[in-house]
Amino acid sequence: MNIHVDLVKNDYQHRRRILGARVYPLPDDVKVDPQNGEDWNATIRARAFQDPETGETLSPRENPVRFLAKLHEVVNNTYWFATGLHDDDLCPFADGKGAVPIDVPVGRKILTLPE
Numbered sequence: 001m002n003i004h005v006d007l008v009k010n011d012y013q014h015r016r017r018i019l020g021a022r023v024y025p026l027p028d029d030v031k032v033d034p035q036n037g038e039d040w041n042a043t044i045r046a047r048a049f050q051d052p053e054t055g056e057t058l059s060p061r062e063n064p065v066r067f068l069a070k071l072h073e074v075v076n077n078t079y080w081f082a083t084g085l086h087d088d089d090l091c092p093f094a095d096g097k098g099a100v101p102i103d104v105p106v107g108r109k110i111l112t113l114p115e
Helices: 041-045 064-074
Strands: 003-011 016-025 030-034 080-082 099-101
Touching (some): 003 064, 030 041, 030 064, 064 080
Antiparallel strands (some): 003 016, 016 030, 016 099
């Protein structure tokens, strides 16, 4: 099972959602795979944040899977957002789709990790 998070831009003018990047967990970091000319590598890899539920500081290097599982809670606004962590096979941008209609559900929380 390959899991990842998508960074998605809402393009309201053209009524679509555009894939900006895919972010995969590695054993001790994350891999940012830019899409559509967007470069999120430095932004995501340098980002640490506090888990709203536990208060724990999450960083991509210390716990990559947990970091990605919670990223949708902090990268979440009307223009850019992170999807929930999900399997490649369940990705709304599968099969090389760089964009989907804006009314296609792109889940915020898709895969639940065991505690």
